[in-house]
Every structure is written in structure tokens, then in C-alpha cells.
Amino acid sequence: MTGSSFFDESREQSLVKAEIVAKYFWAWAKVIIPQAKKKSQKNIAYIDLFSGPGRYKDGSKSTPLLILERAIRDADMREMLLTLFNDVDSNNTQSLQQAIDSLPNIGSLRNRPVVENKAVGEELVEEFEKIRLVPTLFFIDPWGYKGLSLRLIGSLIMSWGCDCIFFFNYNRINMGLHNTAVEEHMNSLFGKERADTLREQLQPMQPYERELTIVESICQALKEIGGTYPLPFRFKNADGNRTSHHLIFVSKNVLGYSIMKDIMAKESSITEQNVPSFEYNPATIYQPLLFELSRPLDALADMLLDEYAGQTMARVEVYNRHHVGKRYIEKNYREVLLKLESQGKIMADPPANQRRKNTLAKTVKITFPLKQ
Structure with a gap:
């Protein structure tokens, strides 16, 4: 050929x-x-x-x-x-x-x-x-x-x-x-x-x-x-x-x-x-x-809670610091952080009741709890 x-x-x-x-x-x-x-x-x-x-x-x-x-x-x-x-x-x-x-x-x-x-x-x-x-x-x-x-x-x-x-x-x-x-x-x-x-x-x-x-x-x-x-x-x-x-x-x-x-x-x-x-x-x-590059979305929440325990950063910073070398794209991080917030596992500033429903702007501050 x-x-x-x-x-x-x-x-x-x-x-x-x-x-x-x-x-x-x-x-x-x-x-x-x-x-x-x-x-x-x-x-x-x-x-x-x-x-x-x-x-x-x-x-x-x-x-x-x-x-x-x-x-x-x-x-x-x-x-x-x-x-x-x-x-x-x-x-x-x-x-x-x-x-x-x-x-x-x-x-x-x-x-x-x-x-x-x-x-x-x-x-x-x-x-x-x-x-x-x-x-x-x-x-x-x-x-x-x-x-x-x-x-x-x-x-x-x-x-x-x-x-x-x-x-x-x-x-x-x-x-x-x-x-x-x-x-x-x-x-x-x-x-x-x-x-x-x-x-x-x-x-x-x-x-x-x-x-x-x-x-x-x-x-x-x-x-x-x-x-x-x-x-x-x-x-x-x-x-x-x-x-x-x-x-x-x-x-x-x-x-x-x-x-x-x-x-x-x-x-x-x-x-x-x-x-x-x-x-x-x-x-x-x-x-x-x-x-x-092959880990499923289910693992992302656990990774974020573990790696950033006790830290506060903007939503966009979470993405920028974490996604390199992984197959997750920005919307995956937004989806996971919204879910963690609804479960009470992270704190967001401003909180959900002060934002439009199901939104999480890049500038929203995310606080990850300390490890138990």
C-alpha cells in the first residue's frame, strides 16, 4: 500500500x-x-x-x-x-x-x-x-x-x-x-x-x-x-x-x-x-x-475532597489546578461541585440560595472541609 x-x-x-x-x-x-x-x-x-x-x-x-x-x-x-x-x-x-x-x-x-x-x-x-x-x-x-x-x-x-x-x-x-x-x-x-x-x-x-x-x-x-x-x-x-x-x-x-x-x-x-x-x-x-485520563466521574468528587481538604479557592482555580493529565473537562468540575454543595460536603460563597438555580460561576469561592 x-x-x-x-x-x-x-x-x-x-x-x-x-x-x-x-x-x-x-x-x-x-x-x-x-x-x-x-x-x-x-x-x-x-x-x-x-x-x-x-x-x-x-x-x-x-x-x-x-x-x-x-x-x-x-x-x-x-x-x-x-x-x-x-x-x-x-x-x-x-x-x-x-x-x-x-x-x-x-x-x-x-x-x-x-x-x-x-x-x-x-x-x-x-x-x-x-x-x-x-x-x-x-x-x-x-x-x-x-x-x-x-x-x-x-x-x-x-x-x-x-x-x-x-x-x-x-x-x-x-x-x-x-x-x-x-x-x-x-x-x-x-x-x-x-x-x-x-x-x-x-x-x-x-x-x-x-x-x-x-x-x-x-x-x-x-x-x-x-x-x-x-x-x-x-x-x-x-x-x-x-x-x-x-x-x-x-x-x-x-x-x-x-x-x-x-x-x-x-x-x-x-x-x-x-x-x-x-x-x-x-x-x-x-x-x-x-x-x-481514564478515571470515571465518580472518582472526581473523592479526589477533590481529598486533595484540597481545608482549602478555599475560586471554582475556576479548582479546575485549573486539577484537570491537567486527567480526562475531565470544565463542565465535569462544575457538575461535581454543584453535587457536593447540594450534599453539604463543601461550602460555596455566595451560597446556592443567592445564585441562579444550578449555576456556579467561575468566581464562586469553594471551601473544602478538613479531613475527618
């Missing part, structure tokens, strides 16, 4: 992936643009290093066209956005260029989209390491994993306002870790020491444990290179019985993490007790980061 054959049809996972990236781009840009203006920066950027042909064979749009259409509709982005789309396959770049040229009002963008035909490797990484980037959202979607490395991701998120989203074929990485022919690629993705440790750890594990351990290792490696806030999202195959790919978001900023969490929550296939399913990683206690 060739790389371009992935675009023969618009698979459901491809649509979800494109929606997640496009939605985050819009939300990211709306946060970044005002800050960039204050810093006297004239531009923001979107860079896709493995862009594909632009359209699937059924005619539906892939990520580059969704991004450009969004930019065309917004006055600030028409003036500020730089876009670079790259693919090593010249057939893909030719097709993408034609698709871009056919977009209505594409000429309204002050900066014409750039389409390049380069291999992604050490030479490109060295280029990124030498320059100070404008605020940029990067998307990396290789066919498999070739070209994807910790060093590449580290170079992309180094500058202010830069976030990265990457997509990878889990099964190829799972097999690649024990394939000496691709040992160098695996070492580039995990770091040699971590890759060697993984090779030993994975041998006796069941398939579900292997997956969780591999994704956990990637997330921890991202943290070590400055990607403080990684967030994974898993895709299963058409039958729903096997993992096919993982999408991982990485940022240095907790606001970006919160925004992406909400976007991924809405794209999750199921929820449990109103908690989004991030159970694309049904983790265990042996993988702490992913385990926290």
Missing part, C-alpha cells in the same frame, strides 16, 4: 482527524492573534509537513483546504496567516496546488500558500533549530512514522506560541520496536535509552498493555523535550476491535491543552457520566499519565 492510497476514500477517522486539527487551528488562532499583535508580530503560521493531495478520492477536503477556507473567512487571518504545505510525493503536491488554486477567494490571502516537495529528515530539523519561528501550529501526519522524531517535535515547539499535532500508525511502531531494520527510526522517535527500555518491557505484555506503555512513553518523552502538556487521542479500526492510529497534541501552554481537551471531548465516540471517552486509552495504574 502506498502513502497516497490512504487518500483513496474519506475514512471516518480521517474526517475526525481533520476536524480536530481544523477546530484547534481556529481556536488557537483566536487566542494567539491578539497576543501576537501586542508583541508587534505581523504573522502567525500553519505548517503541514506531510500534507497529502488536498482532497480524498471521494472529493471531500483534507486538512489543508479546511485550514485555508477558515482563514479566507477571517479578516485577521487573511492578513496575518502564513501557510506551508509539504509532501515528498510530487503527485500529492501537484494535486494539492490545484486544489488550493481552485478555492474561492484564495487570492484574498495576503500571503499566498507555499507548497513544497521535500523529504522530512535531519536536514529539515536543523533548519528549524536555527530559526526563531512566528507563532505556528504544526501538523505532522506521516505515512507510518518515517520522518517523525523527538528532535523534530522539539524544534517545532521551541518558539513562543508554537504547538504541534502529530498522527502516527500505532501498529507500525508496535512492530518496529522489535525490527532491527527500523531501529534507527524507533530510536529517533523515543530516544535510544527509552526505546531500549521499551523493547525489554514490552516482551511479556499483553497487546493492550503494550499499547498503553508505548503511548505513555511517547508522552513522557515529549514532556522531557519541553512539551509539558501532551494529550493523546486514539483511533480504532472500522470494526472497533483494534487500534489503528494515535493523534497526539503537544503544547507548552496549559490554555492550549484545555482548548484541545474540549475539542477532543466533542469528537469522542462515547461519554461515561458526561465524561468524554478518552478511553481510546483505557489505561491502567501502570501507566500513570494515561491512567489519570
